[in-house]
Amino acid sequence: MTPSRPSLGLRFWLIATAAVVGMLVTASLGRWQLSRAAQKEALQAQMDERGRLPPVDAGALLSAADLQALLQRAVVLEGRWLAQHTVYLDNRQMQGRPGFFVLTPLQLTGPQGGAVVLVQRGWVPRNFQDRAQLPQVHTPLDAAVRVQGRVAAWPSRLYEFAGAGSAAEGASRIRQNLDLAAFRTETGLALASFTVLQTGDGAGEGLLRDWPVAATGVEKHYGYAFQWFGLCGLIALLYVWFQIVRRFIRPRRQPAA
Template sequence: MKPGNSLLQSLVAKRIVATVSALLVIALGCGAGFWQLSRANTKIALAANLLARQQMPILNANLGSWTLEEASERRMIARGQYLPEAAIWLDNRPKPISGSSNATQSGFYLMMPLRLENRDEVLWINRGWAPRNNENRETLPPIKTPVGIISVEGIVFAHPGKVYELGDGKTIDSLGKPKIEQNFNLAAEGSMRGWNQAPFILREEDTGVDDGLLRSWAPLTNGVDRHYAYAFQWFALAVCGFLFWLITGFRQYWRQGHVNRV
């Protein structure tokens, strides 16, 4: 028998279980690694698309009824008056703590409707983030809401982001009472209040206003480095699985050859 065939038999034919196990580990590692790379590339593409749309002319919410397709991810200005009695506090919105790579601080996004000037239309504004009172979770953060007609500038999104939620997410709070919710349902709010609403929300940008809210929004590329790190770990697992299979196979082949020579 040729040495090459004998080596192949020792590595594969005589080690079916080990070979199948190694193939599974390699397939799992490579599949998960490429998936993590795909996630990173998707975030990079989304960030590039967002940046490109932000370079387009700024839209004015008061000049027409914009569709979500027309306005999505573009800059927009809106002029109107806040309706603070209809505010919604979105819970479980953590914010990374400055100087720490993993630690976060729990908090809220404040959603507040803006009645547009000279238009029978309401535009919901994501005004920013505020920390939660960890000692009394029902105590809302102290924030300032300007009175009268104001101008707001930001970026248009379909929603303020979603988190996992138990139950059906239906709003059960009474009108006029500030609500703490897990997620924001634009259509449900409009139906409940009978408002004519814009089909999107406006995420307010930081203009230096001191109102108790933070608007240092995380970029869409946030987490890309983590995806690359995970991909490296998965690929390393695949390589280790292959090397373990190969080295143990060679050891078995050498032991068998030594026994046969003896």
């Protein structure tokens, strides 16, 4: 006698449908992550190309209609520091060490006189024994300075408790975050909607300027794509083993009772 062929019931077709849907969904998500990676690679190439372009001056920067197109462009500014409005952003790291990002408004001179750009001047360590003590940063008060850097977005926000930011505005130079609109109101300055990451040697000012290289995070999209395609392959493997091999192939290899 030969073993009877397993019947294909409703449960078999439900599992088959679920497996096909699962494979289609996970495969489409993997392809979407690959498309996002391609977009990020194009954006990264664009940013790298901007970094190799000649520096822009203050006039071209302030009159630009699309500031996004100028991000990561080299820039040269001339002006005077408004040291009384210096802000220290807390819990910022550089070279794996926690400390402050030092931000000082720069009032431009020349044809753009009156315009103010917030400059991220560099990083300083924090005194953890006296957390209210501000580090020493050399800032020329009356002399005109020439700042070289690259155009950057407003500093990223870190997590803070509700109400903490508003309570600190104007009360301390040490801030967790800095809101553009609130800082404009607080200082009365016509701040530009972008900042400048100052480059060059900052040791003479007591600053470290080892800024991280701007990246779009394309690696994480490849990682997500690998996970989705791996899950798709796992679904296919489990379906073939339990629904085909164990149901149709292995019973035929077993000797008749």
